[in-house]
Amino acid sequence: MKNPLMPFLTIAVLGIILVFGLSVYGVTQQAAGDGEGESTPxxxxxxxxxxxxxxxxxxLEGASGPALQAIGSKYSAxxxxxxxxxxxxxMMPPNxxxxxxxxxLAEWLGEQQ
Ligand code: HEC
Structure with a gap:
């Protein structure tokens, strides 16, 4: 015999997926709002x-930390x-x-020579 709860579960799960989907869509739209299309990194x-x-x-001129102006000639990306x-x-927090x-970021800093 079929489980009578199944249709309700299916609808509930679909509803949840829809809500999450829409909110992700909304956030992406907002991020894209500032001009450069897609989600702008x-x-x-x-x-x-x-x-x-x-x-x-x-x-990159340095402050409490050392200057990074020529960091690319000291380290690779x-x-x-x-x-x-x-x-x-x-003195420098990780991650x-x-x-x-x-x-x-590392690639860009690696180009600072
Ligand atoms: C809270 C302050 C602080 C922040 C924020 C910070 N740093 Fe630093 N950083 C330091 C200090 C202080 C040192 C020197 C540490 C030492 O030599 O003991 C350092 C060292 C470095 C060095 C090595 C410099 C050299 O000439 O050897 C690099 C590269 C660097 N930081 C990159 C970064 C990058 C990239 C970020 C951002 C993601 C960052 N730091 C954020 C404080 C900071």
């Missing part, structure tokens, strides 16, 4: 300004990634940036 400069500039200066994940000392944003 932050530029490395924006990520740097948010996560690093307070200690390394708006223009991969090494910079490693530094963000495991900083040289406790301020992660994932794709870290890839983009």
């Amino acid at each position: 932050a530029t490395p400069e924006e990520i740097y300004a948010q996560a690093c500039a307070s200690c390394h200066g708006q223009n 991969d090494e910079i990634k490693g530094i963000v994940q495991e900083p040289p000392s406790q 301020l940036v992660q994932g794709e944003e870290l890839d983009a």
